[in-house]
Amino acid sequence: MDHRRDGILRLEEMRGQLPDPARLARGPVVVVECVENIPCNPCVAACAKGAITIEGDINDTPSVDFEVCDGCVVCISACPGLSIFVVDASGEGDTGTVSLPYEFRPLPEVGETVTALDREGSAVGDARVTRVLSSKALDRTPIVTIEVPRSETMNVRHFTRKDAPR
Amino acid sequence: MRISEHPILDFDRGREIEFEFDGKRLVGFEGETIAAALHAAEVRVLRRSIKLDRPRGFFCAIGRCSSCLMTVDDVPNVMTCVTPLRAGMKVETQSGKGTIAPEGARLATGDAASEAIPSAVPLAIVGAGPAGLSAAIYAGRLGVESVVIDENDVPGGQLIKQTHMFFGSLDHYARVRGIDIGERLVQDLESCPARLLTGTTVLGLYDDGDAKALSLLKDGQHARLRARAVILATGASENVLAFENCDLPGVYGAGAVQTLMNVYGVAPGERVLMVGAGNIGLIVSYQLLQAGVRVEAVIDAMDEIGGYHVHAAKIRRMGVPILTSHTILRADGETRVESATIARVDERWAPVPGSERTLDVDTVCLAVGLTPNCELALMAGADGVYVAELGGHVARHDRDLETNVPGVFIAGDASGIEEASTAMLEGRLAGLAAAERLVPDADANALASLRQEAEDGLGELRAGPFGERPRFGKNRMFDLVNDTKDERRGS
Numbered sequence: 001m002d003h004r005r006d007g008i009l010r011l012e013e014m015r016g017q018l019p020d021p022a023r024l025a026r027g028p029v030v031v032v033e034c035v036e037n038i039p040c041n042p043c044v045a046a047c048a049k050g051a052i053t054i055e056g057d058i059n060d061t062p063s064v065d066f067e068v069c070d071g072c073v074v075c076i077s078a079c080p081g082l083s084i085f086v087v088d089a090s091g092e093g094d095t096g097t098v099s100l101p102y103e104f105r106p107l108p109e110v111g112e113t114v115t116a117l118d119r120e121g122s123a124v125g126d127a128r129v130t131r132v133l134s135s136k137a138l139d140r141t142p143i144v145t146i147e148v149p150r151s152e153t154m155n156v157r158h159f160t161r162k163d164a165p166r
Numbered sequence: 167m168r169i170s171e172h173p174i175l176d177f178d179r180g181r182e183i184e185f186e187f188d189g190k191r192l193v194g195f196e197g198e199t200i201a202a203a204l205h206a207a208e209v210r211v212l213r214r215s216i217k218l219d220r221p222r223g224f225f226c227a228i229g230r231c232s233s234c235l236m237t238v239d240d241v242p243n244v245m246t247c248v249t250p251l252r253a254g255m256k257v258e259t260q261s262g263k264g265t266i267a268p269e270g271a272r273l274a275t276g277d278a279a280s281e282a283i284p285s286a287v288p289l290a291i292v293g294a295g296p297a298g299l300s301a302a303i304y305a306g307r308l309g310v311e312s313v314v315i316d317e318n319d320v321p322g323g324q325l326i327k328q329t330h331m332f333f334g335s336l337d338h339y340a341r342v343r344g345i346d347i348g349e350r351l352v353q354d355l356e357s358c359p360a361r362l363l364t365g366t367t368v369l370g371l372y373d374d375g376d377a378k379a380l381s382l383l384k385d386g387q388h389a390r391l392r393a394r395a396v397i398l399a400t401g402a403s404e405n406v407l408a409f410e411n412c413d414l415p416g417v418y419g420a421g422a423v424q425t426l427m428n429v430y431g432v433a434p435g436e437r438v439l440m441v442g443a444g445n446i447g448l449i450v451s452y453q454l455l456q457a458g459v460r461v462e463a464v465i466d467a468m469d470e471i472g473g474y475h476v477h478a479a480k481i482r483r484m485g486v487p488i489l490t491s492h493t494i495l496r497a498d499g500e501t502r503v504e505s506a507t508i509a510r511v512d513e514r515w516a517p518v519p520g521s522e523r524t525l526d527v528d529t530v531c532l533a534v535g536l537t538p539n540c541e542l543a544l545m546a547g548a549d550g551v552y553v554a555e556l557g558g559h560v561a562r563h564d565r566d567l568e569t570n571v572p573g574v575f576i577a578g579d580a581s582g583i584e585e586a587s588t589a590m591l592e593g594r595l596a597g598l599a600a601a602e603r604l605v606p607d608a609d610a611n612a613l614a615s616l617r618q619e620a621e622d623g624l625g626e627l628r629a630g631p632f633g634e635r636p637r638f639g640k641n642r643m644f645d646l647v648n649d650t651k652d653e654r655r656g657s
Contacts, residue, residue, distance in 0.1 A: 004470040007478030007488040036475050037630040039587075040333040042341035058335050059630030080331035080341055081476025103456060105171045121485025139343070140174050141331075158483040 028071025223415025295323020297578025306358030555639030
């Protein structure tokens with residue numbers, strides 16, 4: 001329960017809620033970093049395929065059917081806790097991508113180099129922006145996809161623009 | 167410093183206007199408060215304290231704490247955090263209690279023709295926040311006419327500064343941003359037999375034969391409103407924390423910081439220390455980052471983060487340290503915060519010698535809880551009971567949110583500190599209970615099903631571990647009440 005003390009979720013604390021290596025190798029897939037019993041359920045309705053479910057009452061944590069999820073990213077903007085990510089570690093090379101919610105201005109541009117950050121906010125290295133989604137349907141929670149080393153796809157959860165004051 | 171670009175908000179500033187501050191000409195925008203305009207112009211000291219002549223700025227920014235009193239157009243003790251700025255205003259730093267205004271001095275009010283205040287209404291609702299608006303809408307669904315009174319010029323209560331998406335059930339506004347929920351409620355109200363009376367303060371609540379009388383103040387004029395039932399949805403006030411120099415300008419309540427940056431688009435400072443890692447402290451820290459303000463740390467004396475992990479994770483992954491088992495020892499600065507010193511605390515909450523650390527911050531934001539505003543209920547004769555889990559003294563009330571004074575209901579944070587989501591459902595229940603009393607031939611089936619829906623929703627929101635405190639507090643409250651209505655309903 002270390003995350004209750006410092007706000008940093010460890011991968012061990014998400015055991016059982018993460019896609020396995022075989023699924024990760026097959027294509028983009030959702031990672032829902034929601035481990036507490038809080039009253040919330042918009043993610044369930046956000047997935048048109050029904051991949052996300054909440055058993056029992058709305059305080060239960062969401063479960064994902066990773067066989068149904070195709071990593072479409074629509075659920076990312078629907079999560080009030082901004083705790084949904086889509087990772088793609090399936091490519092040929094050494095890189096993968098992380099899609100994440102980004103409620104900051106200015107938005108980065110496709111091709112821009114940014115600094116990838118982990119759950120602690122520590123710089124992991126440079127990342128390239130490969131996609132920026134910002135439609136009205138996303139209701140001011142744009143989705144940005146960045147390219148990172150494949151080994152970091154389960155660690156990178158935010159980024160900062162190079163010219164942003166820190 | 168004014169915020170120019172924001173990911174969630176567009177600041178639709180009014181006309182630029184000139185005003186005078188201590189003999190200097192400054193500019194502000196029409197539609198903002200005097201305190202917001204002064205803050206944007208880097209003015210932090212608004213008055214000097216009565217006995218020790220200490221500098222004071224604002225603290226709550228919602229017209230509660232009196233820390234922002236200034237002399238405006240020769241009128242002393244003007245609450246500048248809620249008073250709109252007008253062109254040509256003469257604003258002066260106030261020393262002590264101020265000087266009685268010369269004859270004829272009067273504070274300029276709005277140009278809009280003052281609406282006539284009705285003399286009687288079946289249902290009066292005090293507070294146009296999430297609870298009050300929901301109460302009016304649901305009472306309205308059963309045909310009850312109401313007047314919703316709010317001291318602010320804009321309805322919505324604290325929703326007008328909540329830029330984040332709400333949690334809860336999709337059936338009850340989850341995923342919608344608080345600012346948008348406020349707008350939807352105001353829209354829903356338009357199709358109800360309800361009238362909104364903004365810019366109006368309720369000064370008192372009295373017995374008036376078989377009804378109640380409210381004494382109102384609007385634009386300097388007093389009025390009296392008679393109502394057969396009253397719902398108090400008056401919200402809460404922010405708690406303060408005692409530490410050395412906690413009265414220094416730059417020490418603000420979390421709600422004040424939200425008001426300043428999310429309503430008026432003025433950044434509270436450049437570097438902030440957030441005290442309190444409950445949901446409010448975590449959410450406001452994130453909003454500060456969105457406004458381009460640096461958050462040096464979030465501290466909490468508890469050994470665990472009080473708020474949701476997902477809120478903590480959002481700021482942690484941006485590099486903001488969350489220091490549990492830490493407290494603030496003091497703030498330092500001549501006339502405004504220039505630094506703050508924090509320390510680790512041991513298991514008995516005593517600061518650990520040698521762990522002191524001084525942070526280079528210009529703002530200390532306090533998110534250390536809220537206290538229910540239940541004064542009007544107590545004035546009307548409701549019993550005050552102390553329930554720590556509900557935030558302190560609350561007015562005794564039953565499951566229908568009716569106090570022990572028949573016809574006087576209380577809902578939302580005023581009845582016990584929770585969230586806006588629960589406030590909306592409590593408002594619905596209070597509105598329905600008032601309607602049941604006022605409309606004897608109301609459709610019983612419709613009433614029962616609407617009531618059940620709200621009760622189920624409240625049950626769900628309070629079911630988890632984070633709902634334990636209010637659930638426990640409310641149950642303690644209901645145990646105190648001999649709930650004869652439950653017996654009458656056969657439940």
